[in-house]
Amino acid sequence: MSVAQGRWTGVALDHQIQPASSNPVVLNGQALAVWRGEDGPVRVWEDRCPHRGMRLSFGFVRGNTLRCIYHGWAYGADGQCAEIPAHPALAPPKTICANSYPAETRYGIVWTTLGDGASGPPDLGPDEGWEGVRSLFVAASAEAALTALARFDFGAGATTRMLAGDIVEVSFGPELRMLVVVQAMDDERAALHAAAKGARATEERAALAKRLERLRADIEQA
Amino acid sequence: MTVTTDPVALNEWVPCAWHGQIAIGAALDTMIFGQDIRVERTGDQDYRVTTFGGDSPRELPVQTRYTCVFTTLGDDPRALPEIPEFDEADRRITGCGRVGVNTSPYRIVENFLDMAHFSFIHTDILGAADQTEVLSYRTEHRKDVDEIWAIDCTFYQPAASKAAAGGQLTKYLYRVMSPFSVMLYKNVATDPSRNDAICVFIQPRRETECLAYMPMAIVDEQSTIADIIDFQQSIFLQDRVILENQRPALLPLDPTYELPTRADASSIAYRRWLKAMNIRFGILEKQAA
Amino acid sequence: MTIRLYDYSLSGSCYKVRLMLGFLGLDYDRVQIDFYPGRQHRSPEFMEINPLGQLPVLEDDGLRLRDAQAILCHLANKHDDSGQWLPRDQARFGPVMMWVMFAGGELMAASAARLHDALGYDLDIEAARAKARAAFRVLDDHLTGREIDGGKWIVGDTPTIADVACFPYVALAGDGGLGHEEYPALRNWMRDFRRLPRFHAMSGIPEFV
Numbered sequence: 279m280s281v282a283q284g285r286w287t288g289v290a291l292d293h294q295i296q297p298a299s300s301n302p303v304v305l306n307g308q309a310l311a312v313w314r315g316e317d318g319p320v321r322v323w324e325d326r327c328p329h330r331g332m333r334l335s336f337g338f339v340r341g342n343t344l345r346c347i348y349h350g351w352a353y354g355a356d357g358q359c360a361e362i363p364a365h366p367a368l369a370p371p372k373t374i375c376a377n378s379y380p381a382e383t384r385y386g387i388v389w390t391t392l393g394d395g396a397s398g399p400p401d402l403g404p405d406e407g408w409e410g411v412r413s414l415f416v417a418a419s420a421e422a423a424l425t426a427l428a429r430f431d432f433g434a435g436a437t438t439r440m441l442a443g444d445i446v447e448v449s450f451g452p453e454l455r456m457l458v459v460v461q462a463m464d465d466e467r468a469a470l471h472a473a474a475k476g477a478r479a480t481e482e483r484a485a486l487a488k489r490l491e492r493l494r495a496d497i498e499q500a
Numbered sequence: 501m502t503v504t505t506d507p508v509a510l511n512e513w514v515p516c517a518w519h520g521q522i523a524i525g526a527a528l529d530t531m532i533f534g535q536d537i538r539v540e541r542t543g544d545q546d547y548r549v550t551t552f553g554g555d556s557p558r559e560l561p562v563q564t565r566y567t568c569v570f571t572t573l574g575d576d577p578r579a580l581p582e583i584p585e586f587d588e589a590d591r592r593i594t595g596c597g598r599v600g601v602n603t604s605p606y607r608i609v610e611n612f613l614d615m616a617h618f619s620f621i622h623t624d625i626l627g628a629a630d631q632t633e634v635l636s637y638r639t640e641h642r643k644d645v646d647e648i649w650a651i652d653c654t655f656y657q658p659a660a661s662k663a664a665a666g667g668q669l670t671k672y673l674y675r676v677m678s679p680f681s682v683m684l685y686k687n688v689a690t691d692p693s694r695n696d697a698i699c700v701f702i703q704p705r706r707e708t709e710c711l712a713y714m715p716m717a718i719v720d721e722q723s724t725i726a727d728i729i730d731f732q733q734s735i736f737l738q739d740r741v742i743l744e745n746q747r748p749a750l751l752p753l754d755p756t757y758e759l760p761t762r763a764d765a766s767s768i769a770y771r772r773w774l775k776a777m778n779i780r781f782g783i784l785e786k787q788a789a
Numbered sequence: 790m791t792i793r794l795y796d797y798s799l800s801g802s803c804y805k806v807r808l809m810l811g812f813l814g815l816d817y818d819r820v821q822i823d824f825y826p827g828r829q830h831r832s833p834e835f836m837e838i839n840p841l842g843q844l845p846v847l848e849d850d851g852l853r854l855r856d857a858q859a860i861l862c863h864l865a866n867k868h869d870d871s872g873q874w875l876p877r878d879q880a881r882f883g884p885v886m887m888w889v890m891f892a893g894g895e896l897m898a899a900s901a902a903r904l905h906d907a908l909g910y911d912l913d914i915e916a917a918r919a920k921a922r923a924a925f926r927v928l929d930d931h932l933t934g935r936e937i938d939g940g941k942w943i944v945g946d947t948p949t950i951a952d953v954a955c956f957p958y959v960a961l962a963g964d965g966g967l968g969h970e971e972y973p974a975l976r977n978w979m980r981d982f983r984r985l986p987r988f989h990a991m992s993g994i995p996e997f998v
Contacts, residue, residue, distance in 0.1 A: 290973065291973070294974070294977065296977055296980065299976075299977070299980060301973070301976060302969060302970045303970065304970055309747065325747065326747045328758065329758060329759055329760070329761070330610070330758055331746040331752075331758055332742060332746050333746075333747060336741075336745060336995060338995075338997040338998055345997070347621070347742070347995050347997060348620065348621065348742050349614075349616045349617050349620060349763075350619065350620045350997075362763075363616070363619065363620075363632035363633075364616035364632060364633060364761060364762075364763035365634070365761060365762060365763065366633055368761070368762075370761075371759075373759060374759050412933050412937075413973055415926075415970075463970070467971075469971070484934065484938070487933060487934065487937060491930060518826065520826075521826070595826070596826065597825050597826030598909065599907055599908065600906050600908070600909055602906065602966065620995075620996075620997065621995070621996075623996040623997075624996075711909070724821065725827075726821045726822065726823035726827065726829065727821050729823055729826075729827070730797070730821050733798070733799055733825075733992075734798045734992045735992075736992075737799055737907065737964075737992035737993050738992045738993070740992075740993070741992075741993050741994075741995065744963065745963070
């Protein structure tokens with residue numbers, strides 16, 4: 279795997295994890311449920327209900343609790359089971375707790391790590407002003423995606439530089455730059471999450487998204 | 501995978517086709533426990549099952565019962581269960597074909613035994629969203645027949661069957677006849693003295709790849725067979741999306757790996773029984789520390 | 790006025806029609822066809838109703854129609870006075886029809902994968918899944934573009950028969966061994982669709998959103 283277990287990785291665009299939703303994400307072969315309550319921050323949990331193993335990405339959100347679709351068990355923001363509908367009078371034992379991972383939103387991207395999270399997401403400057411462009415999913419390894427990304431032609435005047443092992447910055451001049459973060463799903467699949475910043479970021483978003491679709495074709499042809 | 505060597509799993513009868521699936525004179529290739537088999541229909545009620553691929557072909561025993569064709573790879577298999585309801589003249593006897601489910605057979609059995617999911621997965625049919633409580637029931641290991649039973653089960657159901665006219669408190673009896681077969685008796689809406697009998701017999705193709713057969717013996721003079729099949733298939737395909745998304749697909753027998761509550765008493769009894777018989781096929785092996 | 794639907798509960802194509810009838814608030818009679826295991830849709834009696842031997846079939850006041858997409862067009866054309874579900878203006882009519890045809894064409898690869906996995910149909914499953922993924926990607930890209938433009942439905946500012954036609958086999962992808970991990974725009978669109986008034990689920994699509 280290209281992404282070390284302890285490192286933080288972008289796994290979704292913040293704006294695409296909508297309020298009151300739970301979403302499936304695969305990171306280094308580990309299935310995750312990325313969910314958001316009716317308000318508040320994104321959370322990243324193991325995609326497995328502690329009760330009978332049902333994937334929590336199929337769950338539904340009420341208030342700021344995530345409920346498993348199978349038996350409606352409700353989990354609070356801390357992962358603790360708060361309610362078991364089969365036994366309304368029962369206070370769920372403390373041992374029933376969803377397995378959670380560190381999660382943080384920065385640069386319009388949701389970051390997590392399968393490690394302890396001590397280091398935090400990479401520091402790429404101030405967080406303000408970033409907006410998600412789009413995510414791409416490719417039938418290629420993260421390594422192949424990075425190689426193709428690093429040499430992709432983003433158009434006249436664009437310069438590409440590697441910020442970290444799995445993060446590329448594309449600069450289109452002083453009014454527009456774009457981050458592309460590569461996430462290994464498994465050995466054969468990867469995701470790329472792109473966010474942009476600058477005076478032209480909003481008006482250029484559609485064009486950048488189209489350009490990224492060309493990048494996807496490039497990666498898969500390589 | 502290769503053919504399982506688990507003697508416990510091998511010594512069970514499992515279905516390999518439903519009666520009527522194969523035309524007379526024709527054959528169907530399928531698999532049990534990783535072993536390729538060919539099911540030939542040699543006459544109206546006559547079938548021949550042989551292994552192929554790998555070792556030299558051998559002929560396997562065959563029985564046709566409960567709308568299914570059964571076979572076994574074992575030398576000393578547990579007998580098929582007796583289900584007398586299938587012999588009652590006024591019952592509607594039907595199967596539902598067979599449905600593929602990519603999980604271990606035990607996940608299918610546990611889901612069938614479970615009442616706590618009715619309100620969430622079979623909403624407005626087998627359970628109501630505002631009546632989720634599972635009242636206490638009893639489980640027992642009937643040693644004379646080596647079966648697991650759950651008795652005194654009740655659950656409020658808005659539309660308990662195709663024949664039901666409205667909501668009712670349904671009484672259930674559950675019966676696990678083998679690691680790969682389970683059935684329930686539920687009281688008939690129109691005649692409280694009788695029970696519908698609904699079974700699931702599982703053909704494990706591989707550890708996490710199954711075919712489920714659902715023979716039923718129903719008391720219902722009104723509904724068409726198409727209606728009865730449609731009702732049962734609709735219920736089962738509501739469960740199927742759950743079954744294929746439980747992780748892991750193999751069944752963990754370590755009681756700390758998945759945490760049950762009182763409503764899971766039948767699942768707890770089933771897992772304990774599987775553990776005691778030392779079955780290995782389709783079971784999650786303990787991870788090395 | 791009587792509407793009759795020849796129906797099979799597990800059919801995603803029949804579900805398109807049931808959804809539309811529900812959104813339009815129309816009462817109808819169902820004739821349950823034993824599609825599996827009975828193969829009643831291939832019986833001589835049913836072949837007289839639809840010589841293609843396919844479900845669904847809709848009868849509406851003497852008119853008999855086959856093909857889910859054609860039936861959606863008919864229902865919206867006849868029973869939706871608001872014009873929301875089948876817009877007639879030039880900017881929307883063509884795009885709606887384009888995506889309706891896509892639902893009956895490319896997206897049906899997801900139906901094939903599901904028939905293979907659930908009902909044992911003998912077909913090239915890897916080819917079916919690859920085609921279904923390609924179709925999902927096309928729709929996900931389109932909905933990503935819609936989201937950038939501030940829209941959330943396939944065409945225009947309201948749900949149309951394009952959304953109704955595409956929804957079932959996208960939502961039922963898992964039944965054919967296809968995950969939703971790689972389609973964030975599809976996930977958000979499906980969630981919005983499931984929260985529409987008068988939406989109802991079917992087997993394989995959980996009730997709770």
